[in-house]
Amino acid sequence: EYALVRSFEERIFSSFSSHLDCQQADIKYLSEWKQWKRTSSKSLKKVLNEVKELLSYLELWRHDIHSIEGKFGTGIQSYFSFLRFLVLMNFIIFILMFSVVTLPSIISKYGIFNSSFAKIPPKNIEPHCTVYKPSGNKGLVYFYTYLQDLFSGTGFLKETSLFYGYYTIDTAWLSIWRYNFPLAYLLATFAYLGLSLLWIIKRSVEGFKQNLVHAEDQFQSYCNKVFAGWDFGITDPNAARLKHRSLQYELQADLEEERLKQKIADRTTKEKLRIYSLRILINIIVFAVLSGCFYSIYRATVFSQENSNVSISNTNFQVNLLLQYLPSMVITLANFIAPQIFSFLIRFEDYSPAFEIRLTLMRCVFVRLANIGVLLFSLWSQISYCATDECKACGYNYELYPCWESAVGQEMYKLMIFDFIIILAVTVFVDFPRKFLVTQCSCKPVQWCGLQEFGIPDNVLEIVYGQTICWIGTFFSPLLPAIATIKYFIVFYIKKISLIHTCKPAARPVRASSSNFFFLVVLLVGLILAFIPLGFSIAHIPSSKACGPFRSFNTSWAVVPDTILGFPTGLQQVLHGIASEAFAVPFFMVICLIMFYFIALAGAHKRVVEQLREQLVLVRFDPLVCTPKVFILVSVIRHAEEQQFL
16 A cells, blocks of 8 residues: 555656646746846736735724634634624725815815806706705704704705715816816716626525535535645734634534434425424515505605695704604614514524524514615605695705705715614614623523524624615715715724624524625626615606706706717717617627627536536545545545635
């Protein structure tokens, strides 16, 4: 056996040495230019790798996330990495909106850099549609009035650059350059949506590759962790301990999933019938909960909009603030209660930990994002309701909503603020008191509740819900991404403190490879659902005639054809040709052919990978070759091939 192993190793090393000899022989016959080019390429790659390694030390929350991974597993670590991604994305969106929308408006209004602006009165519009007088605070103002304005977006905040109504500019001149402000506003909206879409798809594809490889063969996953999972570059004892715990949690997750698969395979027909009947009943309960949430939000929104416009004296400050926040309170209450019900019911459906997270996330995604949709539907039903000819001449309810875009922006602002208040309040007034009672009180009911586990589905849905609000609200409130960036930055530390001091490690560990991919898929669903109300607002609902950059247009989208009419005739014909069916049909056919080509190429690569895997399996079980040392070598080679495939 020893001679066989030595012979096998000699053949491998001889092939490696012959390959190196061939490379050196090829280098001798290369020209000086090609030798310099190859040397420069290697040096450049080395420099880029060193720069990349250096930049990794500047990564936000790098040490904190590694510490969380070692103490609580990769499943919870994936949540905090996901939160870091949203902080960075919102900051980039804020830079984009501030540079394209807010900064040119401020520069032109204050005449900085010899700049100016122009306001063109809307044409063919009834005079009563153009009246807009924001109810700012005048005279002696009580402190609680400023507090109410800060929480509801009214008063002094309504006249600031936070909301859509502030940007009542048609054209700005920055020195000698003419700045088409309405077109820039619309293009900035498309830019942040497109940037978010491409960024999420890029990260989702990377996660899908890892998830695909891990799902192919469970035995391969064990080999990768046992034989190739350790980082031999670790020298710090604390880092080694964290890496050890991370591998331990990964193996626990694998073993837990294998145990549940075996349990499912051993079910009898009677047990299957009982499980399926129970799942049907639970889904009926889930549907009833969703229906109750939607109806409550609709009624609360209609009641708030009908009564918040009534003049309320300063003595009824609490009543006024309650009416302003009634839809947000009902939505937050539904978002808090429904996931708790779903998390309780999922325990009786007997799914694997990974599938439990996915199903709970999908249910919670539906309830949270649909709640936003119900709120917007209720607002638009009030905005578009017209009972008089004067109202129909404007196209919207100009009496209650002279600047309806700012009103929608205020609702999104209130949802964002109230969501942050709830996250902070739950941590301070629920999590910490529960930890204190469990550790200090020996009562059986308290000990039965025990320390809470960090619920990954609930926490992911919190930030996906807030991010969807940000995507929808940025068109109506251009500085909302700045608020979202600050909010998620603080939420990171709130969740970290709550995790370390009030939570216990999960009893059923979850693998991060599938969680990361599914988190991004849920976020992608939120982005796609955000396209619907934004597209409806831009293309269908008449824009306000009293405020905003689109007051001279029937809809926000009308600025695009109006801009095209100012192009040269040849360019107009090209653009009209691109938008015609004569171009769309061949373009669609070419795209289909390219897609079929890549599908066929992927199928061919998959077949090659399957053949290589079968050959490796044959080598693994060959009694003449399969010794412990060769087995380890084959496992390492398989791991290297998979990394090369990725």
